[in-house]
Structure formats: C-alpha cells, structure tokens
Amino acid sequence: MKALTALAFGAGIIAAIGGGEALAQTKSTLDIVKERGRLRCQVGQPAPGFYEQTTDGKWRGLDYDVCRAVAAAVLGDTDKIDVQSVTNAVRFTALANGESDMLSRTTTWTLLRDSQLGLDHQGINFYDGQGFMVRANSGIKSAKELNGATICVITGTTTELNLSDYFRTNNMTYKPFTTADSNIARETYEKGGCDANTNDKSSLASSRATFAKPSDHVILPETISKEPLGPVVRHGDNQWGDIVKWSLYVMIAAEEFGITSATVDKVRAETKDPEVRRMLGLEGELHKGLGLDKDWAYRIIKQVGNYGESFERNVGPATPLGIARDGSLNALWTKGGLMYAPPFR
Numbered sequence: 414m415k416a417l418t419a420l421a422f423g424a425g426i427i428a429a430i431g432g433g434e435a436l437a438q439t440k441s442t443l444d445i446v447k448e449r450g451r452l453r454c455q456v457g458q459p460a461p462g463f464y465e466q467t468t469d470g471k472w473r474g475l476d477y478d479v480c481r482a483v484a485a486a487v488l489g490d491t492d493k494i495d496v497q498s499v500t501n502a503v504r505f506t507a508l509a510n511g512e513s514d515m516l517s518r519t520t521t522w523t524l525l526r527d528s529q530l531g532l533d534h535q536g537i538n539f540y541d542g543q544g545f546m547v548r549a550n551s552g553i554k555s556a557k558e559l560n561g562a563t564i565c566v567i568t569g570t571t572t573e574l575n576l577s578d579y580f581r582t583n584n585m586t587y588k589p590f591t592t593a594d595s596n597i598a599r600e601t602y603e604k605g606g607c608d609a610n611t612n613d614k615s616s617l618a619s620s621r622a623t624f625a626k627p628s629d630h631v632i633l634p635e636t637i638s639k640e641p642l643g644p645v646v647r648h649g650d651n652q653w654g655d656i657v658k659w660s661l662y663v664m665i666a667a668e669e670f671g672i673t674s675a676t677v678d679k680v681r682a683e684t685k686d687p688e689v690r691r692m693l694g695l696e697g698e699l700h701k702g703l704g705l706d707k708d709w710a711y712r713i714i715k716q717v718g719n720y721g722e723s724f725e726r727n728v729g730p731a732t733p734l735g736i737a738r739d740g741s742l743n744a745l746w747t748k749g750g751l752m753y754a755p756p757f758r
C-alpha cells in the first residue's frame with residue numbers, strides 16, 4: 414500500500430512538471446542530467462521484481478537496475494534518481510516531451526514505437542512473451558479454451574493489441590475488461606471479475622506474487638507474442654542513447670567476463686584481458702565518446718552488479734517471481750540464450 418501512495422506522488426510529479434522543460438531543450442540530456450545532479454527515470458506502477466518500492470521507500474527491480482546503472486555511470490551514485498512512476502498510457506508522452514530522461518519499465522520494442530513516437534529503444538534487458546493466467550480451479554489448461562471469456566487487460570499496451578490478434582486468428586471471441594491502471598486489472602482478476610488476466614508472462618508472474626494465494630493461479634502454456642523489453646530514450650539524442658544502451662551492455666558483458674560487484678576491484682587491480690581492461694577504463698579512451706569519465710563502467714559493476722546478479726536478486730528462482738533463466742532466452746548467448754553485448758573496442 415505504501416507503493417500506492419508513492420504512485421500518486423509520482424504521478425503528481427509528472428503533472429506538476431508539465432510539458433515544457435525539454436521541448437525547449439537545446440542542451441543534451443547528458444548536460445541536463447549532470448547539471449541537475451539527478452536522473453529522472455520513469456518506471457511503471459509498481460510491478461514486483463521489475464520496479465517496486467521496499468518498506469523503506471527505496472525502489473528496486475530488474476528494470477530499476479538499468480536506471481541505477483545509468484545513474485552510477487553519469488552521476489557516480491545509484492541513489493541520485495528521481496523515480497517517476499506513471500501508468501502505461503502516458504509513458505511515451507512523458508518521455509517524448511522531456512519530463513523523463515529515460516524509461517525502464519517492461520516496455521516492448523516495436524517498430525511503431527521506435528519510429529513514430531519520437532523515441533528510440535536502447536537494447537533488451539528481458540526477453541518476454543504474452544500469456545494468460547487463470548484460476549487453477551477453472552480447469553482451463555490452454556488458451557484455446559478461452560472462447561467467450563472475460564479478460565482483464567491494460568490499455569495502451571502491446572498486450573491489448575496482441576489479445577485482439579490472437580482471438581481473431583483463432584476465430585474466438587472475448588469480452589475485454591480494460592483499464593489503464595495495472596492495480597485495477599490485477600485486483601479485478603483476483604476478485605473474480607475476469608476469467609483470465611493477460612500480460613507479459615513475467616508481469617503475470619509478478620502479479621501472481623502479490624496474490625493472497627499465488628498457487629491458486631496458473632499461467633497457461635501458450636506464448637502468443639514476442640515482447641522484447643528494454644529501456645527507451647528520446648529520439649535524436651544519440652549520445653544519451655549510447656550511454657543508456659552501453660550501461661546495460663556493461664552489465665551483460667560483466668557477467669560474460671565473470672566479473673561481479675564483489676570481484677570487480679580485484680579484477681581491476683589484476684586483469685590482463687585487453688577487452689576487460691578497455692571496459693574498465695584501464696586502457697584506451699572508450700569513455701570519451703560517451704562524454705563520461707573512465708571509471709563509468711567500473712562504477713556500474715561495483716554499485717549495481719552484473720546482469721546475472723540483478724536477475725537473480727530481482728526475478729530469479731529464489732525470489733517470489735521464481736523466473737527460471739537457464740534454458741530461456743534471457744540466458745547469456747554463451748549458454749544458449751540471447752543476452753549478448755557488442756564488443757568493448
């Protein structure tokens with residue numbers, strides 16, 4: 414419930430800031446963030462594992478760690494973040510008009526979003542796909558059995574569009590219960606107002622973790638779409654986009670190199686690996702193009718950790734979400750997955 418208070422507060426910030434600031438922006442986002450000394454990072458309404466508030470009011474999550482990585486790279490401190498928590502329906506406007514510096518909030522990379530909304534996607538931090546959740550006692554075992562069902566869905570999402578495509582393709586009908594508020598969708602489904610809840614499968618796992626009895630709900634086997642999720646910046650500010658994208662790649666590459674938050678100091682003192690040395694700023698001038706100092710990547714690994722550390726502490730098998738990584742698209746490319754960082758060269 415604490416999260417709800419913060420949500421209202423976060424939405425208030427957005428409203429209060431208004432649309433002006435960056436429309437008249439002549440400075441780069443990097444300069445604005447450095448001058449302000451704070452990163453305005455947009456997340457969604459709290460979604461456990463991805464962006465949520467703990468009892469001490471701090472935010473955490475797999476997506477929030479991308480915000481933290483950028484804050485560590487640019488401002489040297491993962492706490493220098495103003496969190497903007499807003500609904501899906503206004504997320505792109507709030508970024509495009511300059512209220513947010515970036516967003517990192519289970520957002521799917523699509524052609525339309527990348528090319529027609531004044532935005533640029535910056536890589537993928539979670540490979541997802543859309544699914545359905547139903548009550549275990551419904552006896553439903555497949556999405557193909559949902560003909561005529563009432564389905565809870567959040568507006569302004571790819572989810573809403575895929576739902577329509579899927580039922581049309583399979584010659585089935587459904588009654589949508591649509592809302593912009595993810596809490597209302599979740600609660601309406603939990604209280605029996607919908608036969609099924611549809612969302613990205615990770616989001617379903619996230620919702621289920623908040624239910625009174627998670628085991629009363631099952632996620633059906635079908636995956637009806639591709640949902641590559643990742644951070645987004647405004648179109649046209651390429652250096653800022655590079656910073657966001659390469660901050661994420663540092664986390665992925667660090668895991669591939671076997672470097673963790675606990676070992677990065679030792680690695681920095683001892684490594685002879687040329688690529689690791691370039692990434693950590695021990696050799697070369699790679700930081701210059703980003704407009705950052707040479708320790709930017711070191712700080713990300715030290716303060717946030719590598720991608721695997723973030724995955725395990727936020728959404729992995731030991732968390733309430735319990736998402737398996739082995740054998741999934743979210744494994745490193747060296748382990749059969751798609752997590753892959755371009756070279757540090």
Ligand SMILES: N[C@@H](CCC(=O)N[C@@H](CS)C(=O)NCC(=O)O)C(=O)O
Pocket residue numbers: 456457458459460499500501518519520521522567569570571572595612613616617619620640642
């Ligand atoms: N990936 C979808 C949206 C996925 C989604 O709806 N995520 C859930 C996570 S539980 C959600 O609604 N979160 C609340 C929010 O972001 O406001 C998209 O980009 O349109």
